[in-house]
Amino acid sequence: MIFREAKIDDIRQMQIVRNSVKENQLSDPDVVKDKDYEIYLTDNGKGWVCEIDNEIVGFAIVDLVGNNIWALFLKPEFENQGIGKQLHNIMLDWYFQQTENPVWLGTSPNTRAEKFYRSSGWEEIGTHGKEIKFQMTWKQWGNL
Helix, strand or coil, rough: EEEEEECCCHHHHHHHCCCCCCCCCCCHHHHHCHHHHHHHHHHHEEEEEECCCEEEEEEEEECCCCEEEEEECCCHHHCCCCCHHHHHHHCCCCCCCCCCCCCCECCCCCCCCHHHHHHHCEEEEEEEEEEEEEEEEEHHHHHH
């Protein structure tokens, strides 16, 4: 299991991971383009992947411009192995080394993702469309 910074060459495999999820599925997989990934990986923030046997099984991307978590996804067969938590922690450690601005994310209610974020110390602060909006502050992250 290797955790490393995501590269442009990883986008194809990241798209496969994103489109494999059982919850928080995209209504139209073509809505998120490779160019979107590229912008978040190079201009707006940074991303990380988890590789097993040269296959990307999970990834996370944070947006420094919008101060939000753009993506944290795993292939379903790799859930409950600590991969998501490791990607989450790497991403938030890096984010809060760059800024003290709070970071937010949205996720669908009544999902494993909602439970994950609640158990990881995120605070519910409202809604974002049909999603629950969570926030993590620099101070909260430093106290976890």
